[in-house]
Amino acid sequence: MIVGIDLGTTNSLVAVWKEGEATLIPNAMGDLLTPSCVSLDDDGTVLVGRAARERLQTHPERTAANFKRYMGSDKSMTLGDRAFRPEELSSLVLRALKADAEAFLGQAVEEAVITVPAYFSDAQRKATRAAGQLAGLRVDRLLNEPTAAALAYGLHQRDAETRFLVFDLGGGTFDVSILEMFEGVMEVRASAGDNFLGGEDFLQALVDLFIERKELPSSVRRNGAFMQRLMGAAERAKRELSELPRTTLTVEHEGNRLALPLDEAMLEHACAALLKRLRVPVERALRDANLRSVMLDNIVLAGGATRMPMVRRLATTMFGRFPAIDFNPDEIVAIGAAVQAGLKVKDAALKEVVMTDVSPYSLGVAVSKRMPDGSSTHGHFDPIIERNTTVPVSRVKNYIPVSASQVFIDLHIFQGESRMVRDNIHLGDLRVELPGLSPEESAVDVRFTYDVNGLLQVEATVLKTRKTFSVMIEGNPGLLTEDEITERLAAMRELKIHPRDTLENRTALARAERIYAQLRGAAREWLSEQILQFEASLATQDGRVVTQARARLEEQLDHLERSAAVLGDDDR
Known part of the structure; x- marks a missing residue:
């Protein structure tokens, strides 16, 4: 399947x-x-x-x-x-x-x-x-x-x-x-x-606006727990502004309730x-x-x-x-x-x-170019497959070595749109052995073949000897090799994955823990009791009892999230 x-x-x-x-x-x-x-x-x-x-x-x-x-x-x-x-x-x-x-x-x-x-x-x-x-x-x-x-x-x-x-x-x-x-x-x-x-960047712009307007010190960004609470509150506010003309972004920090009234115009200005x-x-x-x-x-x-x-x-x-x-x-x-x-x-x-x-990108090689005074300048990008060429595609270009008696060419393969290869993404290299003759007699045809999965094959043929060298671009820096994938696959198999049939219960508990962390005073104590009652229902291992208890807890959590208590309005 x-x-x-x-x-x-x-x-x-x-x-x-x-x-x-x-x-x-x-x-x-x-x-x-x-x-x-x-x-x-x-x-x-x-x-x-x-x-x-x-x-x-x-x-x-x-x-x-x-x-x-x-x-x-x-x-x-x-x-x-x-x-x-x-x-x-x-x-x-x-x-x-x-x-x-x-x-x-x-x-x-x-x-x-x-x-x-x-x-x-x-x-x-x-x-x-x-x-x-x-x-x-x-x-x-x-x-x-x-x-x-x-x-x-x-x-x-x-x-x-x-x-x-x-x-x-x-x-x-x-x-x-x-x-x-x-x-x-x-x-x-x-x-x-x-x-x-993406959407995460718009969310970050809203977080930055909140920190700026509330004049919070830059050190708050190093407080992981607070930043996650702020991100969560900002996400809720962003969603509400998709349906309402205005809302309030509220979060608790060091025992204080911080609130920022928002409307669509403010958000749009922050995201300009x-x-x-x-x-x-x-x-x-x-x-x-x-x-x-x-x-x-x-x-x-x-x-x-x-x-x-x-x-x-x-x-x-x-x-x-x-x-x-x-x-x-x-x-x-x-x-x-x-x-x-x-x-x-x-x-x-x-x-x-x-x-x-x-192909969403141009694909090509690094080349040297001859200046009017006879000198050479290096590191120029020469596209072989231009961006937005229909795939699958195969294109070839002819290159000659820079100097006579050259015994090899190192093809440096890049992806991008910049004129100089230093500003593009390096994909890999291919060394091509040459016959050591004049530049014209050592000419090489370089063929790029790009498929629908975005995989690139590079093939270089020395015209004089008809000898061919090729590489399938696989070894990008930072990528796992096949051996590493096999090794990590074995390690991944040892991980304990939470059982799918009890995930609803674990999710309800995780949500309750999140809301508990946001509450204070009597409301926090009350939720603690509700969590204990739910955990007691789990201990019975009776599916009917657990289902009813989970529905009851989720209803209570829904009420708390709608209430001002979650936003720190009071200590009920």
């Missing part, structure tokens, strides 16, 4: 193509969205999802979130006494989604289509594939997120000729893709993006620089597609951050029309991943759909 997975910065989803349609799969909590959050419980058990997110405020030193932003790097995050790489943390989220899918489908899930930001680099894509491998999944395809959203949208437009733009603002990344659909063929014309621009950054990828994609905004038939929103009114206003202003709201922006990418999974198994309902994609 193959599933589609939207592995997100903030939330992740899993879906399946079943009986002619995409079906979203609920997790053990009955939710479609699984927070991309991992925590180590006090006994060393791994918690994933809502239970882990609830522990961000109470156990920040044992909990990790937003690790997708560090995929493809050698950064590690410490939970308790154990360090995890970003792909290991991502694999735990994938493993939880795999278990949810298997429980829902009643059969083993072995393959997955996993979505990635269109602007993910080669290293980030390989790290995502490694995360799938660590989770016990064969990653059939890495699918660009806006392309997935376009598949979901285009499924209902198969008989139409249409040109549309996908505006995908997720928790950590922003992608733009322009697509054309005609006669069942969906063609990506251009993609652009920003890997460090971020809104300006959203324009840049849109303008680049339009230029690359040789289109003007008025030539688009529709704008499709994807990613939860597009729910913010100021983002929707920006999109409306930029394109001169209201964006399409036919799909839930949180779910559209996962639905598209399921469509791609259906295409993989050649489902009859999808036989008319053909999908093409593009």
Whole structure:
């Protein structure tokens, strides 16, 4: 069985193509969205999802979130006494989604289509594939997120000729893709993006505004517990401003209740620089597609951050029309991943759909250039595959060595758009042996082949000897080798994963602990008693008793979160 997975910065989803349609799969909590959050419980058990997110405020030193932003790097995050790489943390989220899918489908899930930001680099894509491998999944395809959203949208437009733009603002990344659909063929014309621009940045802007307006010292940023409480309060305020004209961001600090009244205009002013950054990828994609905004038939929103009114206003202003709201922006990418999974198994309902994609980056080599005075200048970037070229693609260029009698060339392979390679991303190297003749007789053809999964093969052929040298770009700095993946896979198997069938109980306890930490006085004592009563019900191991006790505790927690006590208004 193959599933589609939207592995997100903030939330992740899993879906399946079943009986002619995409079906979203609920997790053990009955939710479609699984927070991309991992925590180590006090006994060393791994918690994933809502239970882990609830522990961000109470156990920040044992909990990790937003690790997708560090995929493809050698950064590690410490939970308790154990360090995890970003792909290991991502694999735990994938493993939880795999278990949810298997429980829902009643059969083993072995393959997955996993979505990635269109602007993910080669290293980030390989790290995502490694995360799938660590989770016990064969990653059939890495699918660009806006392309997935376009598949979901285009499924209902198969008989139409249409040109549309996908505006995908997720928790950590922003992608733009322009697509054309005609006669069942969906063609990506251009993609652009920003890997460090997402809902989390808008949230951070609100946190920065609060710290500035309340004149809090810079040292508060080193207080992990307070910052997590502030982030949680800011997230609630941001969500409320998506539905209400004004709200109040309130948090407790050193026994004092700090409150900041907010309205949409204040938030938009605080996020002005971020809104300006959203324009840049849109303008680049339009230029690359040789289109003007008025030539688009529709704008499709994807990613939860597009729910913010100021983002929707920006999109409306930029394109001169209201964006399409036919799909839930949180779910559209996962639905598209399921469509791609259906295409993989050649489902009859999808036989008319053909999908093409593009390379989001330019790929090339470092070259030297001859100056008018005869001297050479080094480190210039020479693209072999230009960005937004339809993939799969193979391109070749001819190069000659700088000097006579040269016995080898070191090809330095880069990805990016800057003129000098120092400002681009180094992907790898290939040493080519030369016959040691004149530069013209030592000419080399360099061929780049780039596939739909974002994997690059480089092949160099010495024209005189016809000898060929090649490399599949695998060894990006900071990435796990195959041996390391095997070693870490064995270590991951030893981790204790919290049982899926008791996750609701652990999540309720984690939420209660978070709210308890925010309360004071009589309200705190009262909640402590309720937690003890719930723990007593767990000790009975009677499913009916536990279910009733959990429902009662969650109702009490709902009341507390709605009340002023949670915000520190009083000490009831």
